[in-house]
Amino acid sequence: MGSISSYQTAEGRRYRVRYRRPDKSQTDKRGFKTKREAELFAASVEMSMARGEYIEASASRVTVNELGIGWLATQTHLKPSSLRPAEIAWRVHVNPVWGTVSVGDVRHTDVQNWVSELSKKRGATTVIRAYGVLAAILDSAVRDRRLPSNPARGVNLPRKVAKEHQYLTHQQVHDLAAKSGDYETLIFVLAYTGLRWGEAIGMRASDVDFDRRRIRVSVNAVEVGTEIFVGTPKSHKRRIVAFPEFLEPALREQLRGKTQDDLVFPGEQGGHLRRATRGTRTWFKSALKAAELQPMTLHDLRHTAASLAVSSGGNVKAVQRMLGHASAAMTLDVYADLFDADLDTLAEGLNEAARKSVVGKMWARDESQGRPTP
Structure with missing residues (x-):
């Protein structure tokens, strides 16, 4: 254990603890009012070094701002569409509140209060994203041995309320496509293949195989701000999707005169098509109104594709492959409402199995109690 010595100050006697760090360099901590306090500190240092949990006091004095800048610089693995929201959350919500605070001074209750106050002014998605940035920065402080544990972990977060999916019928899809002018084929592709918007506008003529459909x-x-970034599909997973036979003539017409490297759905200026979300009137909003449909987003056409696939008899594994989900479980979580009919089939199957297995006993009991026998 380190050595303890006393020294005199204007306020009275104080105690100093001298000890060696894990790298064998010597340091000390002073200002203890009693020898007992100094002994307890010396014992705690020795114990933390024995457990491999020792943290240099000066290491925790670094501010959240200093670590945050470095943390953002290391997020090169994120796609631009994920990095930009993180940068905004850092700049708008995290750094103004926590930037000047030393990581060693961050307290769990302070983080909880911050989350609670932010929840009064912002939606759950914004709050969870801002909290995630702060927590990730403090995670890096733990890994760098600046903190023994992350004080941000374990706080109560607001719950996201899942938006109810909107599904179109076959007739509604055709009505919408008919009112979409030059984008008619695009509407059909989105509603019958489940492609994400970015996947559809990034598709080139060479990606279409008419022999196998x-x-x-x-x-x-992906459109991020004013720029479009072309990268791999979500989760970096490439896939093959089928399109219905009735779409072939429209796709062939869409590709007429194009080379293999040309975009299937280019924008007016020849580059990638932009989302129809800017301004008070867009081609998509106009088409919805003309088709007498409720307001919806282009992404709702992906939900529609899932709905039409399930209603046509597609099993969950096929729908998962079409949508590019990581697992069938994810597909079921997102579109559980589309598989309600499977519950009826399950109940009917159980009923029939019970009929065949419980030879007359269940049915006889029902009859004796005045209930109709199945």
Whole structure:
């Protein structure tokens, strides 16, 4: 254990603890009012070094701002569509409140109060994202041995309320496509293949296989601010999707005169098509109104594709492959409402199995109690 010595100050006697760090360099901590306090500190230092949990006091004095800047610089693995929201959350919500605070001074209750106050002014998605940035920065402080544990972990977060999916019928899809002008084929592709918007606008002529009626999904063109970034599909997973036979003539017409490298659905200026979300009037909003449909987003056409696939008899594994979900479980979680009919089938199957297995006993009991025998 380190050595303890006393020294005199204007306020009275104080105690100093001298000890060696794990690298064998010597340091000390002074200012203890009693020898007992100094002994307890010396014992705690020795115990933390024995457990491999020792943290240099000066290491925790670094501010959240200093670590945050470095943390953002290391997020190169994130897609631009994920990095930009994180940067905004850091700049708008995290740094103004926590930037000047030393990581060693961050307290669990302070983080909880911050989350609670932010929840009064912002939606759950914004709050969870801002909290995630702060927590990730403090996680890096733990890994760098600046903190023994992350004080942000374990706080109560607001719950996201899942938006109810909107599904179109076959007739509604055709009505919408008919009112979409030059984008008619695009509407059909989105509603019958489940492609994400970025996957559809990034698709090139070489991705369409008419012999097998397949579309290769290999890129995702994401609009971030005023720029479009072309990268891999979500989760970096490429896939092959099928398109219905009735779509073939429209796709062939869409590709007439195009080379293999040309975009299938280019924008007016020849580049990638932009989302129809800017301004008070857009082609998509106009088409919805003309088709007498309720307001919806282009992403709702992906939900529609899932609905039409299930209603046509597609099993969950096929729908998962079409949508590019990581697992069938994820598909079921997102679209559980589309598989309600499976519950009826399950109950009917159990009923029939019970009929065959419980030879007359159940039915006889029902009859004796005045209930109709199945």
